[in-house]
Structures are given as C-alpha cells and as structure tokens.
Amino acid sequence: xxxxxxxxxxxxxxxxxxxxxxxxxxxxxxxxxxxxxxxxxxxxxxxxxxxxxxxxxxxxxxxxxxxxxxxxxxxxxxxxxxxxxxxxxxxxxxxxxxxxxxxxxxxxxxxxxxxxxxxxxxxxxxxxxxxxxxxxxxxxxxxxxxxxxxxxxxxxxxxxxxxxxxxxxxxxxxxxxxxxxxxxxxxxxxxxxxxxxxxxxxxxxxxxxxxxxxxxxxxxxxxxxxxxxxxxxxxxxxxxxxxxxxxxxxxxxxxxxxxxxxxxxxxxxxxxxxxxxxxxxxxxxxxxxxxxxxxxxxxxxxxxxxxxxxxxxxxxxxxxxxxxxxxxxxxxxxxxxxxxxxxxxxxxxxxxxxxxxxxxxxxxxxxxxxxxxxxxxxxxxxxxxxxxxxxxxxxxxxxxxxxxxxxxxxxxxxxxxxxxxxxxxxxxxxxxxxxxxxxxxxxxxxxxxxxxxxxxxxxxxxxxxxxxxxxxxxxxxxxxxxxxxxxxxxxxxxxxxxxxxxxxxxxxxxxxxxxxxxxxxxxxxxxxxxxxxxxxxxxxxxxxxxxxxxxxxxxxxxxxxxxxxxxxxxxxxxxxxxxxxxxxxxxxxxxxxxxxxxxxxxxxxxxxxxxxxxxxxxxxxxxxxxxxxxxxxxxxxxxxxxxxxxxxxxxxxxxxxxxxxxxxxxxxxxxxxxxxxxxxxxxxxxxxxxxxxxxxxxxxxxxxxxxxxxxxxxxxxxxxxxxxxxxxxxxxxxxxxxxxxxxxxxxxxxxxx
Numbered sequence: 001x002x003x004x005x006x007x008x009x010x011x012x013x014x015x016x017x018x019x020x021x022x023x024x025x026x027x028x029x030x031x032x033x034x035x036x037x038x039x040x041x042x043x044x045x046x047x048x049x050x051x052x053x054x055x056x057x058x059x060x061x062x063x064x065x066x067x068x069x070x071x072x073x074x075x076x077x078x079x080x081x082x083x084x085x086x087x088x089x090x091x092x093x094x095x096x097x098x099x100x101x102x103x104x105x106x107x108x109x110x111x112x113x114x115x116x117x118x119x120x121x122x123x124x125x126x127x128x129x130x131x132x133x134x135x136x137x138x139x140x141x142x143x144x145x146x147x148x149x150x151x152x153x154x155x156x157x158x159x160x161x162x163x164x165x166x167x168x169x170x171x172x173x174x175x176x177x178x179x180x181x182x183x184x185x186x187x188x189x190x191x192x193x194x195x196x197x198x199x200x201x202x203x204x205x206x207x208x209x210x211x212x213x214x215x216x217x218x219x220x221x222x223x224x225x226x227x228x229x230x231x232x233x234x235x236x237x238x239x240x241x242x243x244x245x246x247x248x249x250x251x252x253x254x255x256x257x258x259x260x261x262x263x264x265x266x267x268x269x270x271x272x273x274x275x276x277x278x279x280x281x282x283x284x285x286x287x288x289x290x291x292x293x294x295x296x297x298x299x300x301x302x303x304x305x306x307x308x309x310x311x312x313x314x315x316x317x318x319x320x321x322x323x324x325x326x327x328x329x330x331x332x333x334x335x336x337x338x339x340x341x342x343x344x345x346x347x348x349x350x351x352x353x354x355x356x357x358x359x360x361x362x363x364x365x366x367x368x369x370x371x372x373x374x375x376x377x378x379x380x381x382x383x384x385x386x387x388x389x390x391x392x393x394x395x396x397x398x399x400x401x402x403x404x405x406x407x408x409x410x411x412x413x414x415x416x417x418x419x420x421x422x423x424x425x426x427x428x429x430x431x432x433x434x435x436x437x438x439x440x441x442x443x444x445x446x447x448x449x450x451x452x453x454x455x456x457x458x459x460x461x462x463x464x465x466x467x468x469x470x471x472x473x474x475x476x477x478x479x480x481x482x483x484x485x486x487x488x489x490x491x492x493x494x495x496x497x498x499x500x501x502x503x504x505x506x507x508x509x510x511x512x513x514x515x516x517x518x519x520x521x522x523x524x525x526x527x528x529x530x531x532x533x534x535x536x537x538x539x540x541x542x543x544x545x546x547x548x549x550x551x552x553x554x555x556x557x558x559x560x561x562x563x564x565x566x567x568x569x570x571x572x573x574x575x576x577x578x579x580x581x582x583x584x585x586x587x588x589x590x591x592x593x594x595x596x597x598x599x600x601x602x603x604x605x606x607x608x609x610x611x612x613x614x615x616x617x618x619x620x621x622x623x624x625x626x627x628x629x630x631x632x633x634x635x636x637x638x639x640x641x642x643x644x645x646x647x648x649x650x651x652x653x654x655x656x657x658x659x660x661x662x663x664x665x666x667x668x669x670x671x672x673x674x675x676x677x678x679x680x681x682x683x684x685x686x687x688x689x690x691x692x693x694x695x696x697x698x699x700x701x702x703x704x705x706x707x708x709x710x711x712x713x714x715x716x717x718x719x720x721x722x723x724x725x726x727x728x729x730x731x732x733x734x735x736x737x738x739x740x741x742x743x744x745x746x747x748x749x750x751x752x753x
Contacts, residue, residue: 010067013068020080028086028091034097039445041094041095053429054429060428063077085194086167089159091439095448097155098156100444104476107158111154111155111158114143114158115478115480118144126478127489131495132301135493136250174186174187176213179216179220184405188402191401192398192400193398193401196397199434207249210250210252214391218252218358222256222288223354224280239293243290243292244294251388306497312501315493316384317382317552319382319552324377328367330392343401347399359399362395370389452480453476453477457480459477460481466481467483470485473546474537491547491548503528504559504561505673512612516566519573520574520586525627534568534585535583536563542562573585611660611720640659642658642749646745646748652675655672657671670719670734677711677712683736684735689730689732689733705719729751731750732748733748
C-alpha cells in the first residue's frame with residue numbers, strides 16, 4: 001500500500017508538471033509573433049503574467065512537498081524556474097522584437113555590435129572601422145552567431161538573449177555551483193541570483209552573466225574551495241571558463257585581484273600551513289594566467305591597437321552625483337536588503353569554512369575597491385568603482401541562497417522552521433511579481449510601440465552602404481545598417497585607440513572651410529577614416545554634426561559643429577541619395593582654373609587663414625596633403641609646427657603652435673582645445689627666451705580673439721600673435737592668466753630654425 005501511495009503521489013506530481021509545461025507553451029508561442037501595439041493586449045498579458053507567476057509558486061510547493069528524492073526535487077524545481085523565466089520574458093515583450101529600452105541608450109551600441117559581428121567575418125568596433133572591439137564582446141558575439149544561424153535580425157537579438165539567459169542560464173549556473181556545494185544549496189543560490197537581479201538581465205545582460213558565473217569560477221579555480229586533481233586539463237578548463245567570463249565583462253577581476261593580492265601578501269607569514277598556502281597560491285596564479293591567455297583574442301588586438309595608434313579613453317568618465325554614492329545593497333531598507341544582511345550575518349557565523357571565508361573576502365574587497373576608486377576619482381583618474389557595487393549582488397545572492405539552504409536542511413521541523421519556509425515562499429512570490437511590475441512601467445509599453453525604422457532597414461539592403469563610413473549625428477542608424485561612423489556618438493563609448501579628440505578637432509577645423517573641393521578632400525583623405533557619406537542635420541543656412549563629450553564629474557555635455565550649407569549644393573562632390581538627407585562624398589578633381597591661392601602672407605589676416613589651413617593639413621594623409629598643396633599653391637617650407645608640453649589647469653590644452661618668419665617678425669598661431677567652459681576673459685602670456693643663456697625673456701602678452709569668455713568645452717580656438725624676430729633659436733612659455741592668477745604652469749615649446 002505504501003508503495004502504491006508513493007507511485008500515485010509521483011504520478012500526480014508528474015501530471016501537474018505536464019499541465020504546467022503545456023500552459024507555458026500555450027502562453028509562450030503566441031508571444032513570438034510580431035503585432036502592432038494594443039493597449040488591451042498589455043492588460044491581457046499582465047493578467048496572464050500574474051497567473052503564471054502564482055502558478056509557478058504553487059508548482060514549487062507541489063514539487064517540494066512531493067516524495068521524490070532531494071536531488072530530483074531540485075532538478076524539477078530548476079526546470080520549473082527556467083520555464084517560468086522563459087514564459088515571463090515572452091509575456092513581458094509580447095509582440096515586439098525588442099528587449100528593455102529597445103534600441104535606445106546603451107542598447108543602441110550593443111545592437112550595433114551584434115550587427116557588426118553578424119555581418120563581418122572578424123569582430124570589429126561597433127562604430128569605428130578597422131579597429132578591434134574594446135567593449136567586452138563575447139556575449140554579443142555569441143548572439144551574432146545565433147542570429148546568423150537562424151537568419152534573425154540583429155535588433156531582435158537582445159530579446160532573444162534575455163530569453164536564453166532565463167531559460168539556459170539557471171541550469172548552467174546550477175551545474176557550476178554543484179561543483180562547490182550541495183544540490184539544494186546550488187538551487188537556492190541560482191534562484192536567488194536570478195530573482196533579485198531581474199532588471200540586470202535586461203539592462204546589462206553581459207555584466208549579469210559575467211558576475212554571476214565569476215563567483216563560482218573564482219571559488220573553484222582561484223580560491224580552490226573544492227580541490228580536485230589539479231592537472232593540466234583542470235587548469236585549461238579553468239582558463240577557458242575564466243577567459244570567457246573576462247571577455248563578457250572584466251570588472252569582477254579587479255575586485256578579485258585585490259583578494260588575491262591580499263592572499264599573496266599573507267601567504268609569506270610564518271604559519272603551520274605556510275607551504276600549503278604557497279602551493280594553493282601558485283595554483284591560483286597559474287589558473288589566472290590561463291584565463292588571461294584564453295582571453296587574449298579580446299585584449300591582445302585591443303592592446304596592439306592602443307600601442308600602435310595611442311590611447312585616449314573616456315569610458316570611466318560618465319559619472320554624475322548618483323554614481324558617487326556608497327550605497328551597498330545589504331544596507332538598503334528593502335526586503336532584499338534585509339535578506340542580504342541576514343545572509344551576510346549567517347556567513348560570518350560560519351566563517352571557519354573555506355567557502356564562507358572566500359565569499360566574505362570577495363565582499364570585503366568591494367569597500368577597498370571603493371576606497372581606491374574614490375581616491376583615484378579625486379585625482380581625475382576614475383576607475384568606475386560603481387561596478388564593484390554591481391558585483392556585490394551575485395556575491396550577496398549566494399549568501400542568501402546558502403542561508404536559505406541551511407534553513408531547509410534543519411532536521412528539526414519546529415515552528416520556527418515552518419515560519420522561515422513560509423517566508424521563503426513569500427520572498428519568491430514577491431520576486432516573481434517583479435515581472436508584472438516591469439510590464440506596468442511606461443518604458444515597457446513604449447518598447448511595444450517601437451518598430452524597426454524603415455528608412456534604415458531599406459538602406460541596409462544597399463550593398464554600397466555596407467561597411468561604408470558615415471559622418472552623421474543620427475546615431476540609431478548603425479543599429480539597422482552595418483556601416484561605420486566617423487566619430488562615435490559620445491566620448492564615453494569611443495574606442496580608446498579611435499583618436500576621438502583628433503577626429504573632433506578635424507571637424508572643428510573644417511568649420512572654417514567654405515570651399516567644397518577642400519571640404520571633400522578632407523573628408524575623403526584624412527588620417528582617420530575615409531568618409532563615404534554625409535548624413536547631417538540640415539538647417540536653413542548651415543548643416544550640423546553633433547556628439548557628446550565627457551563632463552566628468554558631471555556626466556555629459558553636448559557639442560555641435562556646423563558648416564556652410566552651400567557646399568552640399570556642389571553636386572559634383574556631394575550627390576544626394578534617396579529620400580533621406582544622405583550625401584555621397586565624391587572624389588572629383590578641380591576643374592580647369594579652379595583653385596584657392598594662399599600666397600599673400602604679408603598681411604596679418606591672410607596669415608591666420610594660411611595657419612588654419614596648415615593646422616588642417618596635419619589631419620590629412622599623404623594624398624590629402626598633396627591635393628591641398630596643389631590646390632592652394634601654398635609653400636610650407638618656412639613654416640614650423642611645434643608641439644608644446646604642459647597644462648593649463650585642465651581647462652584648455654595648447655595642442656599645436658604654427659610659426660613662420662615673415663620679414664623681421666615671427667608669426668605665431670596658437671591652437672587651443674577647450675576642456676572646460678570659460679566665464680572670464682583671460683589673457684595669454686607669451687614669454688620668449690632668446691640668446692645663449694636663455695635666462696632673460698621678452699614679454700608679449702596679448703588678449704586672444706575670440707575672447708575666452710566665449711570659449712566653450714570642445715571648441716578648437718586658433719589665436720595669433722606677432723613678435724620681433726630674435727634672429728636665433730628660442731624657447732617660449734605660453735599660458736593663460738587673469739590678473740595675478742595663472743591657469744596651471746602653462747606650455748613650453750622651442751623654435752629651431
């Protein structure tokens with residue numbers, strides 16, 4: 001009879017699971033079909049989502065109170081959880097091809113990455129041509145492979161990725177954790193990790209995956225909490241997994257690096273187990289080295305591009321006041337914060353076990369990373385320590401999961417245990433209801449209204465647009481068109497080797513050009529990228545290109561450069577294509593008699609014009625320089641281009657000085673890049689040191705034109721001064737001052753004949 005009762009119980013549980021799976025399929029399949037936005041459908045989906053979440057909690061209770069073995073119950077619970085997540089995401093984004101935030105904000109450049117990876121054989125930067133990815137590419141590269149295999153559009157893949165994370169992520173993470181803890185503990189950790197970080201799956205999926213898998217990888221291969229036979233195969237496996245995690249997102253390695261550094265320092269202290277500690281430490285560094293080697297396909301091309309081209313990064317400079325807070329999640333007044341604090345206290349009481357000690361070490365490293373980041377941030381070298389707080393979530397989720405598992409494993413089923421079990425069920429119910437809360441957000445409803453932009457999807461079908469370089473401020477077009485941009489939309493997402501400031505400097509210098517031929521020469525033959533198309537914002541008399549600059553520590557500031565609209569009316573050099581304001585840049589040589597003469601260098605105003613063309617010439621390649629020289633007839637043999645060194649209190653940088661001897665005078669053109677807005681009218685001090693001793697100096701201070709009160713961040717300003725010719729080599733000291741106050745130490749350069 002007992003055997004029959006057990007069989008009947010299992011049969012009923014199996015029947016309930018089948019009903020649950022069938023209901024999930026019936027709810028999920030219709031969500032794959034695209035449909036126009038319908039407010040009534042949102043209401044239906046919300047009600048189905050509520051019913052589905054409650055059904056999931058009921059299934060957990062049914063499975064957990066069944067008579068299956070513990071391992072079987074954990075696996076069934078895991079399967080129900082994966083199915084719940086898959087259907088929940090489907091209902092959340094029912095009828096739309098997009099994930100949260102559609103193709104706006106950060107999702108814009110992530111979708112552009114997927115499209116580039118899908119289109120081109122080798123991964124490239126999301127915006128700039130002929131550069132390797134700098135943003136960790138592994139997750140988005142995998143999505144591009146899925147898109148290629150199943151003939152999906154790139155803009156669909158962030159939603160597909162969310163579906164795959166919720167469906168495949170839990171069992172994969174569960175398998176990883178079972179190498180370290182029991183099946184029950186692994187199940188609790190996985191469920192808590194996904195439930196308390198639901199939003200992260202949609203807003204930063206690569207970061208969520210990297211952090212979630214980093215914790216068990218670190219415990220297994222670096223901390224060696226569970227120590228199997230450590231042979232070459234073991235190290236290679238750890239290296240491959242660690243390399244994959246690093247290529248998804250790497251900030252967790254900085255926090256872990258602090259832990260490993262502390263272990264390295266403490267391992268040399270005299271103790272009974274010193275040799276065992278040194279042996280584990282050696283294996284930790286070997287495993288980390290293998291991870292570095294396996295992630296070389298990402299960081300090695302990036303490093304080569306930086307070493308060969310140069311480095312200029314604004315990725316860590318997108319701060320605002322909200323990112324400077326030290327708001328650790330376990331101290332937040334919320335049910336998740338209370339659970340995290342409880343899990344932390346539970347871990348402290350069990351700190352003697354290596355697993356709990358290692359988790360506490362990772363937790364303790366976060367405030368240390370905050371300390372380092374705060375100091376470096378005040379030294380104007382931010383390290384984006386806010387990412388350390390995001391890393392705390394999977395660590396503290398693991399602590400909550402271990403605490404829950406500890407409660408469930410209590411043998412004595414007293415009233416307290418039942419109350420805590422009921423509390424765990426309430427926690428799950430509250431967490432799963434977060435999907436319903438997401439569906440109520442206005443942003444989620446906006447996603448359902450969004451649609452692929454037809455003007456760009458049509459453009460993507462034109463072969464001449466694929467791989468072309470556009471100068472534009474319509475920054476959503478790389479989401480749909482596998483083309484490149486001349487300048488990234490923002491300094492914060494510009495490639496470190498992309499020479500963002502040099503590119504924007506060229507755009508600034510081109511504002512002084514009104515000749516269509518020279519304008520087209522600069523676009524087609526600059527040092528950075530050959531521009532194939534213009535897609536600007538057209539005004540009445542000007543056309544504009546916009547981008548954003550870092551305004552650390554206050555996030556962003558917009559910058560717009562504008563040009564004479566008459567140039568685009570030269571249909572030989574600029575051919576309008578299609579209904580959009582897209583102009584193909586043509587290489588058409590000047591017609592007979594068409595030229596620009598720069599020969600009268602005795603007049604002060606002409607010298608400024610010539611100097612600006614010489615400054616522009618530095619941004620051109622060899623072909624461009626030759627075309628400019630022939631067209632203008634300019635002789636640059638007597639011009640000296642000087643690169644001064646120094647600083648002006650981080651508000652302006654003297655990039656270059658052009659000098660030429662004219663009659664008995666030296667003409668100097670000073671090119672400043674403005675780093676911060678000016679409010680006062682500063683003067684320029686110019687001290688010239690001549691003679692053998694070089695001690696005395698002649699003072700040639702002047703008021704720059706335009707005045708500094710009009711200088712705005714991102715401007716490229718060229719001002720001039722004429723001084724008597726010292727008739728010998730000389731050094732000069734240039735800077736900005738207001739009354740008795742100087743901006744920094746100024747800039748020092750040398751003029752050699």
